[in-house]
Structures are given as structure tokens and as C-alpha cells.
Amino acid sequence: MLKQRRSLGGFSGKLLAALVIVGLWQLLTLIVSGIELPSAREIVSLLFEPGNALWFHGLISARRILVSLGIALVLAVPLGMYLGRNLEVDRVVGPFIYLTYPVPKLVFLPLVFVLLGLGDSSRVLLITMTVFFQILVTTRDAARSLPLEAVYSIRSLGGGRLAFYRHVLFPYCLPKVFTALRISVGTASSVLFFAESFATSTGLGYLIMDSWGQFDYALMMAAIVAMSLLGLVLYSVIEVLEARICAWSRLGEVR
Amino acid sequence: MLEVSDVAYRYNQRQRSVLALEKVNFTAAPGESWAIIGPSGCGKSTLLYLLAGLMEPTQGKISFNGRPPADCDHEIALILQGYGLFPWKTVLANVTLGLRVRKVPLKEAKLLAEEIMVELGIEDLADAYPAQLSGGQKQRVAIARSLVLNPRLLLMDEPFSALDALTREKMQELLLKIWNQRSLVTMLVTHNIEEAVILGRKIMIFSSLPGRLVEVVDNPGMGSTGYRSTTEYLQLTTYLRRRLEESKSA
Numbered sequence: 279m280l281k282q283r284r285s286l287g288g289f290s291g292k293l294l295a296a297l298v299i300v301g302l303w304q305l306l307t308l309i310v311s312g313i314e315l316p317s318a319r320e321i322v323s324l325l326f327e328p329g330n331a332l333w334f335h336g337l338i339s340a341r342r343i344l345v346s347l348g349i350a351l352v353l354a355v356p357l358g359m360y361l362g363r364n365l366e367v368d369r370v371v372g373p374f375i376y377l378t379y380p381v382p383k384l385v386f387l388p389l390v391f392v393l394l395g396l397g398d399s400s401r402v403l404l405i406t407m408t409v410f411f412q413i414l415v416t417t418r419d420a421a422r423s424l425p426l427e428a429v430y431s432i433r434s435l436g437g438g439r440l441a442f443y444r445h446v447l448f449p450y451c452l453p454k455v456f457t458a459l460r461i462s463v464g465t466a467s468s469v470l471f472f473a474e475s476f477a478t479s480t481g482l483g484y485l486i487m488d489s490w491g492q493f494d495y496a497l498m499m500a501a502i503v504a505m506s507l508l509g510l511v512l513y514s515v516i517e518v519l520e521a522r523i524c525a526w527s528r529l530g531e532v533r
Numbered sequence: 534m535l536e537v538s539d540v541a542y543r544y545n546q547r548q549r550s551v552l553a554l555e556k557v558n559f560t561a562a563p564g565e566s567w568a569i570i571g572p573s574g575c576g577k578s579t580l581l582y583l584l585a586g587l588m589e590p591t592q593g594k595i596s597f598n599g600r601p602p603a604d605c606d607h608e609i610a611l612i613l614q615g616y617g618l619f620p621w622k623t624v625l626a627n628v629t630l631g632l633r634v635r636k637v638p639l640k641e642a643k644l645l646a647e648e649i650m651v652e653l654g655i656e657d658l659a660d661a662y663p664a665q666l667s668g669g670q671k672q673r674v675a676i677a678r679s680l681v682l683n684p685r686l687l688l689m690d691e692p693f694s695a696l697d698a699l700t701r702e703k704m705q706e707l708l709l710k711i712w713n714q715r716s717l718v719t720m721l722v723t724h725n726i727e728e729a730v731i732l733g734r735k736i737m738i739f740s741s742l743p744g745r746l747v748e749v750v751d752n753p754g755m756g757s758t759g760y761r762s763t764t765e766y767l768q769l770t771t772y773l774r775r776r777l778e779e780s781k782s783a
Contacts, residue, residue, distance in 0.1 A: 427613050430617065432634075
């Protein structure tokens with residue numbers, strides 16, 4: 279069996295980093311004067327307080343991110359693979375991607391609200407639009423870089439188009455898709471905060487802004503930590519999935 | 534029977550057109566073992582891809598047992614220079630892949646694969662990934678992956694070029710054993726003159742670009758015991774070296 283390696287340090291390294299961050303925050307609460315910053319203990323106890331609003335809003339935010347990532351994956355991965363292997367089509371579609379990819383999707387927030395209303399779907403669309411391009415461009419570039427020998431190899435075994443996509447191109451692109459996904463989680467969290475800051479009464483973004491407006495800094499900080507934890511949990515889940523599914527891709531790594 | 538009549542192939546890349554092969558004619562009978570030698574870039578690998586049905590000749594005709602290679606399905610197998618193994622699949626999954634894409638049930642495919650893996654001495658590597666194998670082991674897996682399809686024509690593109698001298702000799706012996714056991718047409722592209730003499734009953738010499746078939750040399754002693762130390766072997770390697778130099782300068 280393959281020995282799986284976690285990137286960015288082991289569990290003990292992560293625990294140590296978390297303790298350092300908590301310590302630094304505690305230090306900050308002592309140094310900063312004029313504003314009453316909540317202590318680390320206060321924030322942690324709020325996070326685990328049964329029946330508080332954090333879990334309710336946190337689950338809504340998690341659902342929004344997961345649905346957006348799911349839609350973006352389902353659309354971007356097949357399209358990216360197809361464009362990467364069909365240069366004629368990519369020559370037509372490529373310029374559109376080139377022009378639209380660098381545009382910050384957040385600027386479309388008012389337009390999305392006008393078109394889809396103020397519900398969940400507009401916030402999900404905004405996150406999906408941002409993440410979609412990251413996964414699409416990464417997958418397309420990965421598909422383009424497939425060695426010709428791999429194409430000859432599956433064809434010489436009698437594999438047709440479906441076998442090529444299933445047994446060769448998809449597994450070849452998968453490590454790159456996971457990388458894009460991990461990067462996308464950070465981007466998605468930022469867009470989520472922005473999308474939840476307007477015209478809604480649900481989600482962690484709303485909770486952060488609302489508690490800030492009510493000078494409830496303890497809840498505001500707890501919501502910020504909850505949002506960070508949401509990103510962290512998603513990142514870790516993707517990392518574990520990648521280590522399980524793409525263990526082969528790390529076999530040649532020099533440690 | 535493999536028949537190649539007046540075959541030419543031209544690569545068209547953007548504004549560049551290169552004639553890689555020209556006027557190639559030969560016929561290989563069942564059970565014959567052929568080696569192809571020639572200078573680098575003379576179209577040897579291109580010829581192999583044409584024979585495998587991966588590309589269509591620009592001119593001329595290729596047929597194996599009366600059909601174009603692209604219609605021969607499992608009758609033709611190709612072993613690529615870099616082995617062509619998929620790093621995301623285990624050894625067993627690599628070996629069974631050709632059967633799986635032909636809709637052979639998994640259980641049956643595994644049985645057939647295990648049989649051939651025992652024959653090639655790689656049965657213990659079933660769960661390993663290609664990155665965990667040595668060059669010789671990868672080559673055995675590549676051979677197993679081809680042989681499990683029970684082909685009638687086995688094409689090999691410099692299969693032993695990345696191996697050390699001892700492993701290369703072992704693999705050559707293995708290939709001779711396979712060739713003796715199965716009535717295969719084998720077609721081997723190699724840079725190595727000694728290898729061509731060891732493995733080719735007939736040896737094709739190609740000229741430099743565009744690749745033309747300069748000569749087909751008969752090698753009746755091939756496969757006999759102790760052939761490497763015979764005068765016949767030495768004379769033939771010397772002759773081929775001279776002919777190759779001539780074809781290079783031509």
C-alpha cells in the first residue's frame with residue numbers, strides 16, 4: 279500500500295500553528311487599548327455554545343460553498359478536458375475565456391441580484407462564476423499537456439474516445455483539478471463573505487457584518503473564526519481526498 | 534501476413550511539411566521476426582505507428598491478414614519507447630486495461646492478466662504503481678499488457694533503450710522465448726545493431742530523412758544457442774554498421 283503524505287506539515291505542525299495564532303491573538307487583546315477585543319477563550323466558548331446562531335449561519339454558508347464548488351466542478355472539468363484536446367474549438371472559445379477570466383466576478387453582484395433576485399441562487403452563481411474559471415483554465419491547460427505517448431498508448435490498446443477520457447485524460451488531469459479546487463476554496467470563501475454581506479439575513483458573512491453593526495465584537499470574531507474554519511475544513515477534506523485518490527502522483531516526489 | 538506497399542508518410546505541421554517515409558515496400562510472413570535500424574529521425578517510429586493503425590499513410594497501402602491495421606483491433610499490439618504505462622493505474626490495472634476497454638468482464642480479465650504476469654515473473658507486482666518499478670519491471674509490464682491481448686503482430690519501438698546492459702540482455706532472451714512460443718510477427722525498432730542481430734530474422738536498413746528502405750538483410754542464425762559468440766554474428770554486425778554509416782552519409 280502507498281504511504282500517504284500530507285502536505286503543509288503533519289497534524290502536530292498544524293496544531294502548533296493554531297496555538298501560536300491563538301497566543302498572538304491573546305497578546306493583541308492585551309496590547310490594544312481603546313477597544314475591547316474579545317479574548318480567545320470568549321471566542322472559543324461562543325463557537326461551541328449550544329443553540330447559538332453560528333451553527334445555523336455556518337451551515338447555510340457551507341451549503342452555498344459546497345453547491346457552488348459542485349456546480350463549478352461538474353461544468354468546468356468536462357469542458358476544460360474537451361477544450362484542452364480540441365484545439366479548433368478552443369481557438370473559438372479561448373478568446374472568450376481570455377477576456378472573461380481576469381474580470382473580477384464580484385462586480386457582477388448587482389446585475390446577478392437584478393437577474394436572479396436576492397435569494398440563495400444569486401450568491402451561489404457569484405461564487406460558481408469565480409471558481410468555475412479557475413478550475414476550467416487549470417483543467418484545460420492540464421489536458422493540453424497530456425503526452426502524445428499516452429494517447430498512442432490507449433489507442434494501441436483498442437481504446438476509443440470514451441476510454442481515452444475515462445482511463446487517460448480524466449485521471450491525468452485529476453491532480454491539477456484538486457490543486458485548482460484547493461485554491462478555489464480560499465477564493466470561494468472571500469466571494470462568499472462579500473455575497474453574504476448584502477441583502478440577506480443568513481450566512482456567516484451576514485453574521486459578521488450584523489454583529490459588527492451591533493458592536494458585538496465577540497460574536498463578530500467568532501463568526502470570522504467560523505468562516506476560517508469552514509475554509510480550513512473544506513481545504514482539509516479536499517487534501518485528504520486528493521491523497522487517497524491521487525496517491526500515485528506523489529510517488530516520484532523528492533522529499 | 535503483413536503487406537506494406539509503396540507507403541509514404543508526410544507530416545504537416547503548421548507551415549512546415551516533412552516527408553518522413555517514402556516508397557516503403559515489404560512483406561512479413563507469419564512467425565517472422567523483423568528488426569528495423571536506421572539513423573535518428575529516419576521515420577522508423579513513424580513506420581511503426583502506421584503499422585499499428587495509429588496514423589494513415591499519406592500514400593500506399595498497409596494490410597495485416599487482408600485488413601487495414603485500424604480494423605485489426607486486438608491482432609496488433611504496440612509497445613512504446615517509454616513503455617506507455619499509465620502511472621495512475623496499478624500494474625494489474627495496466628495489464629487488464631486493453632481487455633477492459635474491449636468489455637471483457639473484470640473477473641476474466643484478471644485471470645488472463647494473472648496468467649501472463651506469472652509467465653513474465655511479475656505476479657508479485659500486481660498492486661504496485663509504475664513509479665515504484667525498475668526499468669526492467671516496467672518493460673515486463675508493458676510486454677504483459679500487449680501479450681494479454683493475444684496479438685498476431687507485436688510492434689516494439691526501442692523497447693530496451695532505457696535498460697542497463699544486463700537487464701537488456703535478459704529482456705532480449707525473454708522476447709526470444711515469447712517469439713518461439715507464439716507464432717507472432719514481431720517488428721522491432723532499435724538503435725542498437727547488436728540487438729537487431731539478436732532479435733531480427735530479417736533486418737531492415739533505412740536511409741536518413743526521408744526514410745527509404747535501403748536493404749533487407751537475412752539473418753538465418755538468429756535465435757540459435759550461443760549466437761552472440763559466433764563469427765556469423767560478428768560479421769553481420771560489422772556489415773550492418775558499415776551499411777548504416779553509408780545510409781547516413783547518403
